[in-house]
Amino acid sequence: MNNTLQDARLSFKARGLLSYMLSKPDGFKFYLDEMTKYTTEGKDSIRAGLKDLEKLGYVRRYAVKDQRGKIQSWELDIFECPSIHPESGFPDVENPTLLTNDIKTNDKRLNKYIAFTSNDNSFVETYLNTSG
Missing domain, CATH: 1.10.10 (Arc Repressor Mutant, subunit A)
Known part of the structure; x- marks a missing residue:
């Protein structure tokens, strides 16, 4: 402790x-x-x-x-030591900042809500490849 x-x-x-x-x-x-x-x-x-x-x-x-x-x-x-939440694989987005047009993609729905600093995010890549 x-x-x-x-x-x-x-x-x-x-x-x-x-x-x-x-x-x-x-x-x-x-x-x-x-x-x-x-x-x-x-x-x-x-x-x-x-x-x-x-x-x-x-x-x-x-x-x-x-x-x-x-x-x-x-x-x-x-927990005496910090626990990893296995059921929570997503970041805490309690008060997300809404930014526009920071992702280089043709998916305008995504541009309205989320801005990422890089395109190497596997979730974004999966989303862009499966939604169409």
Whole structure:
């Protein structure tokens, strides 16, 4: 865990939150309201810390759904070392910048939405070769 605490990408808030979560037994359920009782941080601060930990691969959050697909709750996987998300092979595009006409291609649909700095991106090559 010492390596985790030395990860300079983590804020002190995120390090403390991760340390607290890792100190609990496996299978422990974390509830936001309950967590605020053991810290001076508020709900928004804890959410921000969790988001940072998720972004860096220390926390994975996923929905638990009923038979009809309605979300019943959220589960967390906590990792001492950053995890690679095998189910997420695409970059995080939460707020993508929309640029125009930066790709040299005849596919005008692609030019409207995405700009790449190079054409050696295998996804783009596959897209350009299969869409037509």
